[in-house]
Amino acid sequence: GDSVTQMEGPVTLSEEAFLTINCTYTATGYPSLFWYVQYPGEGLQLLLKATKADDKGSNKGFEATYRKETTSFHLEKGSVQVSDSAVYFCALSDPQTGANNLFFGTGTRLTVIP
Amino acid sequence: DVKVTQSSRYLVKRTGEKVFLECVQDMDHENMFWYRQDPGLGLRLIYFSYDVKMKEKGDIPEGYSVSREKKERFSLILESASTNQTSMYLCASKIYVAGGSGYTFGSGTRLTVV
Numbered sequence: 448g449d450s451v452t453q454m455e456g457p458v459t460l461s462e463e464a465f466l467t468i469n470c471t472y473t474a475t476g477y478p479s480l481f482w483y484v485q486y487p488g489e490g491l492q493l494l495l496k497a498t499k500a501d502d503k504g505s506n507k508g509f510e511a512t513y514r515k516e517t518t519s520f521h522l523e524k525g526s527v528q529v530s531d532s533a534v535y536f537c538a539l540s541d542p543q544t545g546a547n548n549l550f551f552g553t554g555t556r557l558t559v560i561p
Numbered sequence: 562d563v564k565v566t567q568s569s570r571y572l573v574k575r576t577g578e579k580v581f582l583e584c585v586q587d588m589d590h591e592n593m594f595w596y597r598q599d600p601g602l603g604l605r606l607i608y609f610s611y612d613v614k615m616k617e618k619g620d621i622p623e624g625y626s627v628s629r630e631k632k633e634r635f636s637l638i639l640e641s642a643s644t645n646q647t648s649m650y651l652c653a654s655k656i657y658v659a660g661g662s663g664y665t666f667g668s669g670t671r672l673t674v675v
Contacts, residue, residue: 451603483666490565490651490666491604536603548594548619549664551603 449474453537453552460559466524468535468555470511473518476543480504480513480520483536485554491536494522527559564588565667567652573673580639582670584652590665592655593635594619595627597648598669604651610635642674 454469472478479498483491495504500515509524520537537552568583586593592611596604596619606619610629624646628636635654639646652667 488668490668491653491664492666493664548606548609549604551605553601553603554598 449478449539449541449550451537451539451550451552454555455553456534456555456557458555458557460527460557462529462559462561463526464559466522466527466531466557468522468537468557470520470522470537470552471518472520472537472539472550474539474541474543476541478539478541480511481538481540481549482509482511482520482522483538483551485534485536487533494535527557529559529561532557532559565652565654565665567650567667567670569670570668571671571673573675574639574642576643576674578639578642578674580642580672580674582637582639582650582652582672584635584637584654584667585633586635586654586665587633588654588656588665589632590654590656590663591632593629594653594655594664595625595635595637596651596653597621598651599648607637642672644674646672647674648672 450473452471481496482494484494485491495506497504497513503512511522534554534556536554538549565586594609595607608627610616626638650670653664656663
């Protein structure tokens with residue numbers, strides 16, 4: 448079945464450090480891939496998405512490239528800020544298994560210290 | 562701005578109580594979802610609804626039921642709350658968008674069953 452595996456946290460970085468959060472997936476079809484972010488005390492917000500192989504999603508300085516050959520969608524940011532502290536979830540939506548569901552990874556908590 | 566509103570941010574209930582978690586969206590979305598979020602497990606789908614009075618079981622429906630009498634409201638019901646249902650509950654609604662990214666999440670209800 449479909450699944451998402453993402454890097455376990457927590458991750459602690461100093462401000463302006465480079466961030467990578469790894470995400471790999473298993474899917475029966477051709478899924479769309481997402482990164483969601485959850486700031487403290489809030490629900491999930493869509494951070495970025497990619498709908499087909501080699502697409503690059505980007506938002507707020509974050510980027511992720513849909514790599515079909517490695518079934519990966521790693522999240523990167525060149526210089527993190529304290530305000531990026533949050534929990535990040537990788538997710539996929541596979542039309543073959545029903546577009547009415549998202550499959551989530553377990554989440555990675557990022558803490559950025561000044 | 563689109564909104565999904567969950568009626569309570571924090572709830573404390575006793576074992577055996579019947580618990581109602583309410584979710585309202587103001588976007589005229591057909592699809593609504595209930596997830597629970599637990600550390601190390603990510604988000605798991607409990608139930609979803611694709612229309613008024615229609616519902617489908619998700620991955621972990623045991624111990625839960627749902628009600629969708631009006632398009633804008635989707636209720637999660639714990640018939641007899643148990644301590645293992647202590648969790649964060651997230652509601653979401655969705656309109657179809659190519660690539661499946663049209664989800665909007667509420668801020669969550671943190672339920673503690675004592």
